[in-house]
Amino acid sequence: MSVVVTHGGKIVHAAGYGRDSAGEPVTENTPMRVxxxxxxxxxxxxxxxxxxxxxxxxxxxxxxxxxxxxxxxxxACPASTASPxxxxxxxxxxxxxxxx
Structure with missing residues (x-):
């Protein structure tokens, strides 16, 4: 799992935990499938x-x-409307x- 916490538009914490499916350490830069x-x-x-x-x-x-x-x-059109x-x-x- 990787975690990034932001506050006021700035990164205040970024870290990775565990290992990926290939056994490599997870970092904050490890791509994750969302x-x-x-x-x-x-x-x-x-x-x-x-x-x-x-x-x-x-x-x-x-x-x-x-x-x-x-x-x-x-x-974008209303489903029903009283006006044309x-x-x-x-x-x-x-x-x-x-x-x-």
Missing amino acids: ASISKSFTAMAVMTLVDDGRISLDEPVAGRLPEFRMADRRA PRPSCVPPCRRSRSSC
């Missing part, structure tokens, strides 16, 4: 912010990270008959 565990850490961090009242689960990610984009542009959908949420064929 796999899907990063999803659990992200969920925990988000829920901590929700519990602290700093964010809402209903808040769009782009509200905090303006550069964030979904690969599927339909994901934004033009970017309407498929091209519904916006203009000439583009069908």
Whole structure:
């Protein structure tokens, strides 16, 4: 296992413990396979912010990270809304008959 602790944007502790699958000592620079565990850490961090009242689960990610984009542009569209959908949420064929 390797551990890095940061505070205020600075590394305050970095170390490795144990040995890797080849028997080599693990250091703070040993590459580790993170796999899907990063999803659990992200969920925990988000829920901590929700519990602290700093964010809402209903808040769009782009509200905090303006550069964030979904690969599927339909994901940016609300599932249901009382107002008409934004033009970017309407498929091209519904916006203009000439583009069908």
